[in-house]
Amino acid sequence: xxxxxxxxxxxxxxxxxxxxxxxxxxxxxxxxxxxxxxxxxxxxxxxxxxxxxxxxxxxxxxxxxxxxxxxxxxxxxxxxxxxxxxxxxxxxxxxxxxxxxxxxxxxxxxxxxxxxxxxxxxxxxxxxxxxxxxxxxxxxxxxxxxxxxxxxxxxxxxxxxxxxxxxxxxxxxxxxxxxxxxxxxxxxxxxxxxxxxxxxxxxxxxxxxxxxxxxxxxxxxxxxxxxxxxxxxxxxxxxxxxxxxxxxxxxxxxxxxxxxxxxxxxxxxxxxxxxxxxxxxxxxxxxxxxxxxxxxxxxxxxxxxxxxxxxxxxxxxxxxxxxxxxxxxxxxxxxxxxxxxxxxxxxxxxxxxxxxxxxxxxxxxxxxxxxxxxxxxxxxxxxxxxxxxxxxxxxxxxxxxxxxxxxxxxxxxxxxxxxxxxxxxxxxxxxxxxxxxxxxxxxxxxxxxxxxxxxxxxxxxxxxxxxxxxxxxxxxxxxxxxxxxxxxxxxxxxxxxxxxxxxxx
Numbered sequence: 001x002x003x004x005x006x007x008x009x010x011x012x013x014x015x016x017x018x019x020x021x022x023x024x025x026x027x028x029x030x031x032x033x034x035x036x037x038x039x040x041x042x043x044x045x046x047x048x049x050x051x052x053x054x055x056x057x058x059x060x061x062x063x064x065x066x067x068x069x070x071x072x073x074x075x076x077x078x079x080x081x082x083x084x085x086x087x088x089x090x091x092x093x094x095x096x097x098x099x100x101x102x103x104x105x106x107x108x109x110x111x112x113x114x115x116x117x118x119x120x121x122x123x124x125x126x127x128x129x130x131x132x133x134x135x136x137x138x139x140x141x142x143x144x145x146x147x148x149x150x151x152x153x154x155x156x157x158x159x160x161x162x163x164x165x166x167x168x169x170x171x172x173x174x175x176x177x178x179x180x181x182x183x184x185x186x187x188x189x190x191x192x193x194x195x196x197x198x199x200x201x202x203x204x205x206x207x208x209x210x211x212x213x214x215x216x217x218x219x220x221x222x223x224x225x226x227x228x229x230x231x232x233x234x235x236x237x238x239x240x241x242x243x244x245x246x247x248x249x250x251x252x253x254x255x256x257x258x259x260x261x262x263x264x265x266x267x268x269x270x271x272x273x274x275x276x277x278x279x280x281x282x283x284x285x286x287x288x289x290x291x292x293x294x295x296x297x298x299x300x301x302x303x304x305x306x307x308x309x310x311x312x313x314x315x316x317x318x319x320x321x322x323x324x325x326x327x328x329x330x331x332x333x334x335x336x337x338x339x340x341x342x343x344x345x346x347x348x349x350x351x352x353x354x355x356x357x358x359x360x361x362x363x364x365x366x367x368x369x370x371x372x373x374x375x376x377x378x379x380x381x382x383x384x385x386x387x388x389x390x391x392x393x394x395x396x397x398x399x400x401x402x403x404x405x406x407x408x409x410x411x412x413x414x415x416x417x418x419x420x421x422x423x424x425x426x427x428x429x430x431x432x433x434x435x436x437x438x439x440x441x442x443x444x445x446x447x448x449x450x451x452x453x454x455x456x457x458x459x460x461x462x463x464x465x466x467x468x469x470x471x472x473x474x475x476x477x478x479x480x481x482x483x484x485x486x487x488x489x490x491x492x493x494x495x496x497x498x499x500x501x502x503x504x505x
Contacts, residue, residue, distance in 0.1 A: 006103045007111035008077060016074045020091045021045055021081030022063050026105055026188075027054035029160035030079065033112070035059050036163060039495030044070050044091050051152060051348055055159055055320070068094035078102040082193065083432070084380045095103035109148075110189060110198030116146070116185035117325075119318060120199045121499075122230060123249065124191070124223075125377050126311045128153075129303075130205055131188040132347050133315035135162045137340030138186070141333055143326055144168060145184040151371075152348035164297060167229045182303045184322060203321060204231060205314050209248030212374055214408040215433060224252050231468060232255035237264055239318045241276075243310060245269035266321065268292075268313045276317045278308060283387055287342075292316060293336055296445050301341050304351060305384020307377075312341055324416055349497065351381065355504040364485035365393065373401045373493035375412035381491070382419035386504040391465030391484030396420040397466060399494035402431045403439040410441070414449035421482075422473065423450060423457045424466050463496045470503055 008444050009015055012034055019027055032055060033039050037046045038375040043056070045063040056063060064070050065196045071078070071094040078095040082104060086092045095102050103111070113120075121131045132410025135147030136155040144166035147156070156162040169185050189196035192213050210220065217223035231240050231252065240256070242249045244267035257263055268276035275294035282289060288309045294316075301312045315336055320330040330337075346352055349371040356366050368390070372381045378398065385394055396417060402407045406413060408430055427443040430436055447459040453465045474486050489502040 005016040005274040006053045006101050006107055007114070008103070008108060010115065012080065014040060015076055016040040016042070017077045017079060018070060018075045018091065018095070019043035019079050020084050020089055020131065022056060023050045024081045024083070025052060025150050025160060026109070026190075027079070027081055027143040028055045028106060029150075030105065030112075031056065031061070032159060032161045033146065033148060033163070035061075038497075040074075042070065042075070045291065049208050055152070058159075061429060066090050070404070072093050075100055078079045079105060079108045081105055081196060082195070097213045101319060104198075106190075106195040107472070108202060113185055113187065114192070116183040117202050118185040118200055119205070119322070120186065120187060120196060120201035120230070121187040121201040121205045121207075122189045122196055123243075124210050124212045124381075125374065126207040126307060127315070128350055129308060130207060130311040130314045130345055131186065132156070132340070132350075133312055133344050134186050134318055136236045136344040137315055137319045137337055138162075138164065139343075140336040140340040141323070141483065142166065143184055143322060144182060145186065148185075148187040148338045150188040150190070151350060154345045154347065155343050161485075166221060171211065183402075184503035186318070189230075191226055191230075192226070194229070199232055199233075201230075201238070203241065203318065204234060205233065205318055206240060206242040206249045206252065207311065207314060208243060208246040209252045210376060211408065212405070214404045215402070215431075220248075224248060224255070227252040227282075228256045228259075231263070232260055234260070236262050236487050239264045239266055239321050241266045241268060241314060241321065243267075243314065244272035245310070248439070266317060268317045269310060275320065276313055278309070278313045280306065288388075294320060294330065297334060297338070299341055300337060301344065303344065303346055304388030305381055306387070307380040307384060308351070310319065312344075316341075351384075354500055357504065361476050363474060363476065363478055365474050366485075367478075367486045367504055368487060368489045369497045369500050370489060370491045371493055372491050374405070375409050375416040378413075378491060379419070382417065382489075385487060385489065386419040389484070389487050391482060392487045393422070393479065393482040393485075394420045394487045394489065394491045395422040395424070395470065396491055397424040397426075397470070397496055397499055399429050399463065399496040400443065401429045401493035403428055403434050403436060406446060407439055410449055411445065412447055417450060417454050417457075420454075421456065423454055424470070425450065425457065426461050426463055426466075426494075426496060427461050429492065450486075463499050464502060465498060469501050470499070474503075
C-alpha cells in the first residue's frame, strides 16, 4: 500500500496506535478523539513540558522518550508529526523496519474526516478562533458534531476537542449526510506544505489568503494556488464560505469557481451580499456588538478586535449552512447561536488573558498572551485591543518567529505596531527548518526598522532581560489618557510568553 493510500481502520476499538510527537497541538487533539473511539494509545516526545501535557495526562497517558523500544509487537499503527522523519526518528525507523503502517498526522486526520460530514476551516489568519467559535456554537445546537481545533479552547473545557453526546459510532461512506454516518466533523486545516490536501471537506471556511510560510511558498501565487486546489476538493455543489473583505480569499474563490462553477459561494463580512452581510455596532460593556443580515436581532462576542467579529460571522455562517443541510431552520436557533457566541472566551495563546494584578503604586494591569506572528495578525489584534481597552496604555512585547518570514515581511512588521503605546522587541525565534547563516537579518534589524515608524520602541536581546524595565513601566502613574491602567501583551510564536508569566509572578 502506498503511503498516500494509508488509512485508519473504521472500528478503532482496541486498535493500538503509537503517536510520535504526541505533544503537538493537533496530535494531542487527535489523541483525544481516537482515545474516546476506543483506541489503545501510546506516544513519545521530547521531555520539555508543554500545555498539551495536561490533555494527555487527563487521559491517563504519558509521553515516553523517543526510542525503538516504544514500538512493541502490540503497536498496529503509528501516527507521526511532520516535525519528525521516518529515516531519522528511532521510533519511526523501528516501525518502518517492522512494516507497521506509518501515517503523517495530516493523513490520519484526512482518513478520519472521510467518515463524517466534514468541514475544513482554513486561511492564513483566524483558523483557531473560527474553529473554536464554531464548536462553541455547535455545543448549543442539537446536531451530532465533533470539533478539533489547533489550540486549547476554554469553552471546550480546556481541551482542543469537543464531541456532542449525539455523535454516534458510524461506518464509512461517501456522499450525503446519511451515507457519511450523519456525524459532523469540523477541523482546523493547515495550508503549510499543503497539509490540508489530505482532508475530505464537504464545506470549507476560507478566512484569508496572503503571503506566508515563505520557506515553502516563495510567492503569493504559490500559496494562493494551494487554497484553490483545496477548495476544488469540495464535492459537487459544496459550500465555500469565504471572507468578502479579504482580497486573497476573494481571488482564490474566483479562480476556484472558474474551474468548478458548480460550487456554492457564500460570502461573509462587511462587503458581502446575502445572509451574512456584517455590520459592526461598536463596543459596549467590553463586548463587540454586530448584526448579520440573516437575523433581525443583534449579536455580541466578549472578545476584543474586529477580526474576532469577522471570525464569529464565519462561524455563524457555517453553523447556519449545517442547520440547513441537516433539514433545520437557522431562524429557530437564534438564541442558541447568541448563547454560543457569548460563551466563547478564546483559546490558549489567542488573546488569552493570563492574569490581572494591581501594582505597588495601585495601577490595574491586564496581562494578555497572543500567538499573532504575521504582521497582519499583529496589526489587527493590537487594533482590537486599542478599541476594546480605550482607557488603558498598551505595552506590547513581540518576538518575531522565523528568519525567512521576518526578512520577507520586514517592512510590514516594522509598521504593524501603531495601535500599541510602547513596543519591546527581542532576537528572532528561529525555526528548526532554517539555517541562520542563510539570512542577513537579526532582531536588531527589525528594531531599527520599527523605530522609523514608532516613537517608543525598546530592544532586549534576551526575553527576561526586559523584566525589570516592564515592571518599572507598569509602576509609573497612569497618564490622563489612560485612567484605567495598563494592558501588557506578549505576542508571537516564540517563547516570550515567559515574560508575561515572570511579570505575574
